[in-house]
Amino acid sequence: MAPSGRASIPEATVARLPLYHRCLLDLRDEGRPTVSSEQLADLAGVNAAKVRKDLSHFGSYGTRGVGYDVAHLLVEIASALNVDRDWPCVIVGAGNLGSALATFAGFTNRGFTVVGVLDVDPAKVGRPLGSLTVRHQDDLAELVAREGVAIGIVAVPPVAAQEAADRLVEVGITSILNFAPTVLDVPDHVQVRDVDLAVELQILAFHEDPSRRVGPTRTAG
Amino acid sequence: MAPSGRASIPEATVARLPLYHRCLLDLRDEGRPTVSSEQLADLAGVNAAKVRKDLSHFGSYGTRGVGYDVAHLLVEIASALNVDRDWPCVIVGAGNLGSALATFAGFTNRGFTVVGVLDVDPAKVGRPLGSLTVRHQDDLAELVAREGVAIGIVAVPPVAAQEAADRLVEVGITSILNFAPTVLDVPDHVQVRDVDLAVELQILAFHEDPSRRVGPTRTAG
DNA sequence: CCTTGTGAAGTAATTCACAGCC
């Protein structure tokens, strides 16, 4: 699944690398030169053995008795994740969510820049959004080609999501982050990650005590 | 981990139940009376054996040769997920993301209602947001008690996230959906799910071809 | 027939526990 040229890293590890990356950014900003697997585990909310195993998959950069060099590890992880460069992204859908994502701080130092927000609604086209201006979806091909965009973010209503994905695939996008509660049908060479907020809440609800009080509690007279 | 009174269901299955639930809602709306494991698997983007195994964990409701009764299965899954009722939720943080979440359609028929959006910024308090009005964070305890809220959504900047979580825990919230890129420190009886958009993008970037062209392609003169 | 439900087999991920190195 991973592009050739890199040793294969388990998917479970890949999913945690961004977390370590985030923690290491914080450590670097605090000026910490090294970190032990135990400390990093605490920060990331996992256990130390897992951290060591995860990090061992792409070479051993730790020093026994000392720990890992924060700056070095950061470079290694960024490189493994392909975020030792900037990835331009486009957002399709300039509704509430799309707009929020477009102005979302916190992509920048983690490898991503939103280079365009598009919509089909003429009422939204031309509206300013942070440093960008909403563009018509017909500009997608030109924008993607010009900026070398590989990643698209789908933030349209569910009924329009497949159509949006088709357009993205058509113009050469190979990764899609999908916020619509829909399973997108895309070619094999295109990867999709879904973020469905209701799904997350339902998983929380599963673990909630079913007998939890609920609904307005009227103060009995 | 799951509340007593229900057979233990593997975590991997729990994570897929919401997906099946969503697909079944669509099937019901289309008027489909039954669905086979194969069809449901297609809709959910998983394989049929997995669907059958997952569904077998909370009783066998299928009919051999026919499939599963859509309406019945929907009830069973909703019940297993604890969403055969409505869960009131509060959102802390009325910035771009919090506002988008507050007005987000698609919670309602999946078991959740946003009953309040709070912020500490006096400039935001009082602002209308859909059918709600932004309230001051000091109103949290009263709101949670009155509406019987068990689930809180953290949509504040990272630096304020732990503080927001502390407040939520303080007033009795037991589930937190955290959009801040921070590992929250909460008591054992409180569960947290993290949604970090940069993490999702980084996982996509990992699988992207590192040699992918990137950045503005200037038309050579 | 078709489709479920499930043991058994296979695969992946986690955790243990300790040797080896600083």
Added chain:
DNA sequence: GGCTGTGAATTACTTCACAAGG
């Protein structure tokens, strides 16, 4: 002494393959 790196053990998850029921 402290901490990494890793085989081995464990646990969890997935997939196969088929018997049994409608």
